[in-house]
Amino acid sequence: MRARHLIPLVAALALCTALPARAELSQQGSLIVGFDGTLSPTALPRTDPAPVSVRVAGDIKDSAGNPDSLPQLRRISVAINRAGRLFDKGIPVCELTSIQPATEREARERCGGAIVGDGHVALQVRLPAQEPFMVQANLIAFNGRSQGGRKLILAQVYATEPPGAFVLTFTVQRRGGLFGTVMSTTLPQSAHEWAYLTHFDMTLHRVYRYRGERRSYISAACAAPAGFPGALFPFAKATYGFDNGQRLTTTVVRSCRVRGK
Amino acid sequence: MSHHKRGIGGRRSRAVTGLLALLALALAPGAAQGAEVDRDEYVERAEPICKTNTEANRRIFKGAKAEVRAGELKKASTHFSRAAAAFEKTIEQLAALPRPASDEAKLRKWIGYLEAEQRYIARIGKALAQGDRGKAQMLSVRLNRNSNLANNTVLAFGFDYCRIDSSRFS
Numbered sequence: 001m002r003a004r005h006l007i008p009l010v011a012a013l014a015l016c017t018a019l020p021a022r023a024e025l026s027q028q029g030s031l032i033v034g035f036d037g038t039l040s041p042t043a044l045p046r047t048d049p050a051p052v053s054v055r056v057a058g059d060i061k062d063s064a065g066n067p068d069s070l071p072q073l074r075r076i077s078v079a080i081n082r083a084g085r086l087f088d089k090g091i092p093v094c095e096l097t098s099i100q101p102a103t104e105r106e107a108r109e110r111c112g113g114a115i116v117g118d119g120h121v122a123l124q125v126r127l128p129a130q131e132p133f134m135v136q137a138n139l140i141a142f143n144g145r146s147q148g149g150r151k152l153i154l155a156q157v158y159a160t161e162p163p164g165a166f167v168l169t170f171t172v173q174r175r176g177g178l179f180g181t182v183m184s185t186t187l188p189q190s191a192h193e194w195a196y197l198t199h200f201d202m203t204l205h206r207v208y209r210y211r212g213e214r215r216s217y218i219s220a221a222c223a224a225p226a227g228f229p230g231a232l233f234p235f236a237k238a239t240y241g242f243d244n245g246q247r248l249t250t251t252v253v254r255s256c257r258v259r260g261k
Numbered sequence: 262m263s264h265h266k267r268g269i270g271g272r273r274s275r276a277v278t279g280l281l282a283l284l285a286l287a288l289a290p291g292a293a294q295g296a297e298v299d300r301d302e303y304v305e306r307a308e309p310i311c312k313t314n315t316e317a318n319r320r321i322f323k324g325a326k327a328e329v330r331a332g333e334l335k336k337a338s339t340h341f342s343r344a345a346a347a348f349e350k351t352i353e354q355l356a357a358l359p360r361p362a363s364d365e366a367k368l369r370k371w372i373g374y375l376e377a378e379q380r381y382i383a384r385i386g387k388a389l390a391q392g393d394r395g396k397a398q399m400l401s402v403r404l405n406r407n408s409n410l411a412n413n414t415v416l417a418f419g420f421d422y423c424r425i426d427s428s429r430f431s
Contacts, residue, residue: 024409024412025412025413025416026416027416027417027419028419029419032416063417225329225330225332226330226332227332227394228394228398229394229395229398230398232398232401232402232405251426253405255402255405
């Protein structure tokens with residue numbers, strides 16, 4: 001879906017104060033996707049990046065409210081505004097084999113030092129000869145080993161009732177343009193037969209010490225124009241790809257306040 | 262004298278006829294608000310109107326961000342005033358489109374949000390012209406919130422150009 005718009009608010013985006021988080025929605029046929037993003041804290045220095053936590057969340061639903069007819073979400077791409085920077089030097093790396101197969105507890109024991117975030121997933125399980133049922137699962141994000149120069153985030157999705165797990169491998173790319181950090185993942189082949197995601201949320205946050213200095217996995221500044229006490233900016237953009245070929249994109253606009261001068 | 266009277270009478274008569282014709286147009290079934298259209302037809306008619314506005318705004322807002330960043334607020338304010346004027350015309354055109362009866366309430370609400378959008382744009386322009394950065398910021402937050410409400414109201418329409426997506430221009 002092309003993302004055009006009616007009223008360009010180019011300069012308005014260079015303005016503003018606190019904006020309550022609200023999921024932005026997009027619809028194609030009967031498929032509705034929501035995307036929400038939160039930056040915390042919202043009061044940040046104007047130029048020097050400070051530690052932040054970034055929460056992204058998505059919901060997938062049918063306009064009739066029937067999850068049984070939802071297509072399968074196969075690909076998620078979340079692009080964060082270039083003002084946000086990732087730094088993982090000094091954070092231990094977790095290997096995929098350490099957390100898959102593993103329970104949540106085992107994964108924490110084996111890769112606790114590599115945790116960079118957490119979250120939740122809700123999915124509908126569709127198995128042959130069974131009624132579909134909903135499952136809630138926890139998500140733990142681990143710092144993965146870089147591949148081909150790209151950072152990885154290994155997100156273990158683990159449900160206790162019934163027990164089950166899979167890992168979403170997010171590839172983190174740096175790109176030019178407005179959305180400088182892009183995290184993408186595809187549903188693992190093993191989950192294609194049964195997992196239909198209806199919700200996900202992931203909060204990335206890790207403050208640690210590296211070579212005697214306090215560092216943060218994610219940092220951001222509030223790049224408001226001089227004299228303006230805050231800024232309104234396109235915070236993140238999510239693209240969802242489904243097994244039936246549908247592709248929906250949603251952008252969230254958020255704000256920050258300048259801390260200090 | 263009689264010629265003058267006829268003249269006045271003639272103008273009055275033409276004016277009355279014109280007024281009646283307008284009233285007849287406004288009240289006639291099948292006129293703007295009354296014609297039977299479905300949602301797809303409405304979208305088909307609305308999208309070119311929004312597209313024209315989108316393209317106009319691309320031109321109108323060229324350089325605005327740089328001006329705000331450079332502190333040239335008065336200069337930047339003119340972009341908003343021009344955009345508000347252009348958007349007012351767009352809303353008039355959208356409001357005149359025949360609406361599907363089943364979507365009447367939804368579209369009335371949407372037009373209401375668009376009108377609020379237009380007022381916010383104009384007010385941001387005024388605030389910038391006065392150098393009131395705080396007010397401009399506060400209004401831009403409200404504008405963004407209003408944009409989301411507008412979009413969510415007509416989510417099911419699957420609009421493209423008529424969907425407000427401010428990030429496209431940042």
